[in-house]
Amino acid sequence: MSKKIALITSGGDAPGMNAAIRAVTLQAEKYQYQVLGFIGGYNGLIDNHFITLDCHKVDDIIRKGGTILKSARCPEMLDNSGPKRVVETLESNNIDSLIVIGGDGSFKGCLAISELWQGNIIGIPGTIDNDINGTDQTIGFWTAVETALDSIDKIRDTANAFERIFIVEVMGRNCGFLAVESAIGSGAEHIVCKEIIEDEVQFIDNLLVNINKAIRNHRTDSYIIVMAENSLSFSAHELSKKIERYTGVDSKAAILGYIQRGGSPVAPDRVLATQLGVAAVEAIKANKSNIMVGMLNNTATETAFSATSYSNTYNQKIIRRLNQLNFNLD
Numbered sequence: 521m522s523k524k525i526a527l528i529t530s531g532g533d534a535p536g537m538n539a540a541i542r543a544v545t546l547q548a549e550k551y552q553y554q555v556l557g558f559i560g561g562y563n564g565l566i567d568n569h570f571i572t573l574d575c576h577k578v579d580d581i582i583r584k585g586g587t588i589l590k591s592a593r594c595p596e597m598l599d600n601s602g603p604k605r606v607v608e609t610l611e612s613n614n615i616d617s618l619i620v621i622g623g624d625g626s627f628k629g630c631l632a633i634s635e636l637w638q639g640n641i642i643g644i645p646g647t648i649d650n651d652i653n654g655t656d657q658t659i660g661f662w663t664a665v666e667t668a669l670d671s672i673d674k675i676r677d678t679a680n681a682f683e684r685i686f687i688v689e690v691m692g693r694n695c696g697f698l699a700v701e702s703a704i705g706s707g708a709e710h711i712v713c714k715e716i717i718e719d720e721v722q723f724i725d726n727l728l729v730n731i732n733k734a735i736r737n738h739r740t741d742s743y744i745i746v747m748a749e750n751s752l753s754f755s756a757h758e759l760s761k762k763i764e765r766y767t768g769v770d771s772k773a774a775i776l777g778y779i780q781r782g783g784s785p786v787a788p789d790r791v792l793a794t795q796l797g798v799a800a801v802e803a804i805k806a807n808k809s810n811i812m813v814g815m816l817n818n819t820a821t822e823t824a825f826s827a828t829s830y831s832n833t834y835n836q837k838i839i840r841r842l843n844q845l846n847f848n849l850d
């Protein structure tokens with residue numbers, strides 16, 4: 521049966537989104553399904569702004585960062601008018617399926633649409649935060665870790681030269697995975713993320729004592745703390761000042777910011793994006809709806825949108841991961 525698929529990228533852009541767009545388009549062509557790529561996330565669906573995707577449009581985009589369909593946040597989706605206008609666009613174009621590449625916020629948008637529309641809605645997890653239940657990794661995560669490692673390695677050089685303490689803040693919204701893998705991969709001395717903080721005052725007291733001890737014992741020339749954004753009630757700069765006052769050692773903060781969202785996707789992101797793009801079209805072919813496709817333990821999985829939100833189970837997952845690798849949590 522012929523199908524007409526609407527495709528968007530939504531929320532924070534992530535390296536590998538283009539690879540997923542390519543995979544959806546090529547797999548759809550295999551079945552002679554048509555794919556309309558709407559521009560700028562849900563805004564494109566509200567404004568009926570799209571391009572037709574085919575093998576020529578997705579040629580050579582697998583290695584490119586960003587998203588050829590653009591992405592955005594769309595506040596209108598948070599009240600009734602947004603989903604209603606999306607459905608008007610879907611119906612006026614005779615679309616029967618919608619694929620959304622984005623984070624768990626985007627999947628809440630899918631749920632809102634599903635209350636008004638009977639078509640097949642499939643999600644593909646794309647966000648650098650890796651904050652989605654139902655997949656071990658999200659598209660873009662490993663590229664963001666690589667970018668963070670590249671920066672932290674450079675910070676280490678100057679930190680060693682000046683024997684300084686550095687706080688390196690990474691993204692992640694409210695999730696510590698990006699901080700965890702960046703800290704482990706860079707050989708950082710410490711990590712700060714919400715999931716390991718029970719009592720902030722106590723946590724900071726321990727941190728200060730540990731840094732002081734390490735510095736007095738000359739265990740390392742420099743001391744790097746990888747901190748997830750939004751993990752404390754104060755900024756990375758304020759933390760560096762506290763540390764400097766306590767230890768008497770020069771301390772600096774470096775906020776990595778948006779560079780983590782860019783760049784050519786690394787191999788694991790390209791491969792995951794390709795697998796999930798194909799899986800999304802297969803799910804449509806099998807007449808499935810309201811699910812996100814993902815990979816758990818190298819096995820393709822499907823998770824109801826309602827179960828994709830980042831949850832407290834991740835606290836345990838993060839602590840286990842750090843303990844497994846003998847990472848200092850005190």
Ligand SMILES: Nc1ncnc2c1ncn2[C@@H]1O[C@H](COP(=O)(O)OP(=O)(O)OP(=O)(O)O)[C@@H](O)[C@H]1O
Pocket residue numbers: 530531532533562592593594595596597598622623624625626627628629630632646647648649693
């Ligand atoms: N509760 C909701 N109901 C309807 N739509 C929503 C809801 N939450 C988010 N959306 C829609 O999804 C868009 C993207 O959500 P959000 O900004 O949370 O990013 P995300 O998809 O979680 O990705 P990332 O975390 O990588 O930025 C929002 O701008 C909004 O249009």
Ligand SMILES: O=P(O)(O)OC[C@H]1O[C@](O)(CO)[C@@H](O)[C@@H]1O
Pocket residue numbers: 532593623647648649691692693749781
């Ligand atoms: O691009 P914006 O809207 O400033 O959003 C930034 C947020 O998006 C992300 O890059 C992806 O969710 C987060 O890590 C970060 O907190």
